Amino acid sequence: MASTDKPTDPEYNKGAPPPPPPSATVNCFVLDVTLRVLLFAAALTAVVVVVTSNQTKFIPQLGFIREAKFKHSPALVYFVVALSVAGLYSIITTLASLSIIWKPNLSTKFLLHFAFWDVLILGLVASATGTAGGVAYLGLKGNSHVGWVKICNNYDKFCQHLAGSLAVSLFASVVLVLLVWLSVYSLHGRIPK
């Protein structure tokens, strides 16, 4: 008993490491669930904002009405698909994380799986944000070297939606980084010193 009561005892580290207190495990997973709910909200917002970005406008330079649709750009279609996958993933993992708050005995295994999958989804969301960002930047500035004209001077609503969606998906990437960090840090905290 003496060794567990006195952590400074040199014998302490030779004994079995104390399991993380249940409150620490629950706190970790409460933060995990909060981040996953944020991820879901961000993914849903990003998808909805892009899908509702379509704009029809009369273009004076061309002399007729033209429509800007996200479906016209494969980059934006990839963005919507990737963020939808991230949204679905966040629902599944929020439920899994909630189950751990009620039954903390499987938490180590879940942390390992969360870290593995979160990294993959981070790669997906980061690349989709980059893809859509690169194309949105071309829409905003154009590229005179290859004769690609900017379109944001005509389609203001379309571009505002894109910019908002990109900001939200950047936030989703940050949330995914934090989720991986949380899993790694929690795993590290369970290793006896």
Next chain:
Amino acid sequence: MASTDKPTDPEYNKGAPPPPPPSATVNCFVLDVTLRVLLFAAALTAVVVVVTSNQTKFIPQLGFIREAKFKHSPALVYFVVALSVAGLYSIITTLASLSIIWKPNLSTKFLLHFAFWDVLILGLVASATGTAGGVAYLGLKGNSHVGWVKICNNYDKFCQHLAGSLAVSLFASVVLVLLVWLSVYSLHGRIPK
């Protein structure tokens, strides 16, 4: 002594968790160093291939000579910067990882830091691959809806370099995912069952 000699002893798990055998730590870090050397090779290749992609050509449609340069596209400049950062990072972490092979006692702390930083660099490389990929796809296919013409029919060498570089940076992203997985798995393996 008996408990450390007989891992099947039921008292074994109640005692101090055995530190990972030095050979296991060294094997983990040998794999880590190998992956980091691969990451360096991939980042260097991707940067060199893009930087040497410039092509000067007579364009019949325009009636004069024009140059395709990676510097003309902010997306490709971002790609080169991001992959250069990943290359530098891989040199520093290869040295850090090598130091662990010689002095394995700090390995747990290094695994934690590697996992934290690898995730950030993964986000950077994945987003850069997405950005350059989105713009390269526009160069290959164009976008008739907004009047962006394809350029790869004229600049074949430029586009071949871009495609090769994108493939290599996708490989770099996969290596970074494997590096995070390795760190997480190694940390998980040190938690007593």
